[in-house]
Amino acid sequence: MTVIESSPAIRRLAPTLPRKSADPRRVVWVRGEQDIGTAAVLWERLEGAIAFDDADLALEMSGVTFLDASTIGVVVRACRHLRGRSRSLSVRSPSRCARRVLELCDLGHLIAPVDRTSSERRRFELARD
Numbered sequence: 001m002t003v004i005e006s007s008p009a010i011r012r013l014a015p016t017l018p019r020k021s022a023d024p025r026r027v028v029w030v031r032g033e034q035d036i037g038t039a040a041v042l043w044e045r046l047e048g049a050i051a052f053d054d055a056d057l058a059l060e061m062s063g064v065t066f067l068d069a070s071t072i073g074v075v076v077r078a079c080r081h082l083r084g085r086s087r088s089l090s091v092r093s094p095s096r097c098a099r100r101v102l103e104l105c106d107l108g109h110l111i112a113p114v115d116r117t118s119s120e121r122r123r124f125e126l127a128r129d
Contacts, residue, residue, distance in 0.1 A: 028046060
């Protein structure tokens, strides 16, 4: 697993060395406010991660505080790009904000199964109360 970071700050972050892991996915950490001002930088990071090797891609979005349509466009673009290479993209640990936007945009299927299950469990528990 390799970690590549994306943040609102416009700076170049090189991929870290791959860590030994059973998880063959490449992870891109997305943090802070993700909007039209950061979309180009996010795409640059994703494009670099996609080109790095043939691994699937995971977006770690636990630190996202805001997500807009331009960011959703980048995520969809990355999904299509990966699908054309028989690879996939998933979202790990999305923040409440990120989860809500992904679900509203009908992209909830990208959320990793473990996270989807915990979300569904919370919804069920809220409905019971």
